[in-house]
Amino acid sequence: MRVIDAAPSTPLIREMNYSLDEDWICLRWRWPEGVQAVYIHKGPADGSLDTLPAETDLKLYTREEYKANGGYRERLDGIGRVLYTVYGCLTADDELQLIHQQDGQNRLVMNAGRARIYYSVTQKNSLFRKYKSIQIQVMTETALGKDVLCYVKKQGGYPAGKEDGTVYHFLQDFAPGRNVLPVIEVGKGDYVRLFFTDGRKYGQLYELIAE
The missing domain is CATH 2.60.40 (Immunoglobulin-like)
Structure with a gap:
């Protein structure tokens, strides 16, 4: 996987939001044209926003899975403020490229509970x-x-x-x-x-x- 910095013409993730159902969270966002998959990262909200997570900490999620599930769903556990980041992906030469989006619109902070x-x-x-x-x-x-x-x-x-x-x-x-x-x-x-x-x-x- 290769990381590319977002440019003015790069398709970007927008309108991140979430809903809660007891101890389950459902993340939703606006998919840009040309993006068929994303990487999702979950981490503490006090982490550095400029440091990209390790590839082993990322979860690949496709547009088809998103449509089938009505968003991205997972059980919410732990305590404190949690940061979700959704990285758009492009494919070039059969290689996935992770888009490093720096405007913050692909991030969402929430409280996981006390x-x-x-x-x-x-x-x-x-x-x-x-x-x-x-x-x-x-x-x-x-x-x-x-x-x-x-x-x-x-x-x-x-x-x-x-x-x-x-x-x-x-x-x-x-x-x-x-x-x-x-x-x-x-x-x-x-x-x-x-x-x-x-x-x-x-x-x-x-x-x-x-x-």
């Missing part, structure tokens, strides 16, 4: 001590880096947000399943709640749920 993170904060008071014991448990559907979550301590009531108290960061990553963290001690009037360290970033990937 993994759920459940957490609980239990506390134990002692009548004769100035402090109370806090234990945090985190149950996650997928592995998490230690920088995804933080806990916030506030005196007199539960914090309403990450900025509503003192922020503490975790020291270890979270494994899939239930993670029981070491007991910590706080003042009797202190309350603890978990938050994303970056709500805008991680809120697209995960759903944080208090048990």
Whole structure:
């Protein structure tokens, strides 16, 4: 397979769109004249748009298959933002030529879904001590880096947000399943709640749920 850069006269993929049916996605686009097959690539949305994927990561899909299936359909799995790219193909001297389209109209970004993170904060008071014991448990559907979550301590009531108290960061990553963290001690009037360290970033990937 040979890669060619799109020129003003090159037939290009246009009008990318999609529809969802439970956990299935259907991609559709406008086929240009002269293009009978495309290569489809699926990858993370934060990847470089200028770097072409390896040939082994591309799926060949013909115009006939598209018509028969009413688009390109596949099961949507994983989490986070996903980038689909459809590369038009031309045939010259019995060789497929992949069109490197640089206007972005052959790309589509969507959210593949959010993994759920459940957490609980239990506390134990002692009548004769100035402090109370806090234990945090985190149950996650997928592995998490230690920088995804933080806990916030506030005196007199539960914090309403990450900025509503003192922020503490975790020291270890979270494994899939239930993670029981070491007991910590706080003042009797202190309350603890978990938050994303970056709500805008991680809120697209995960759903944080208090048990």
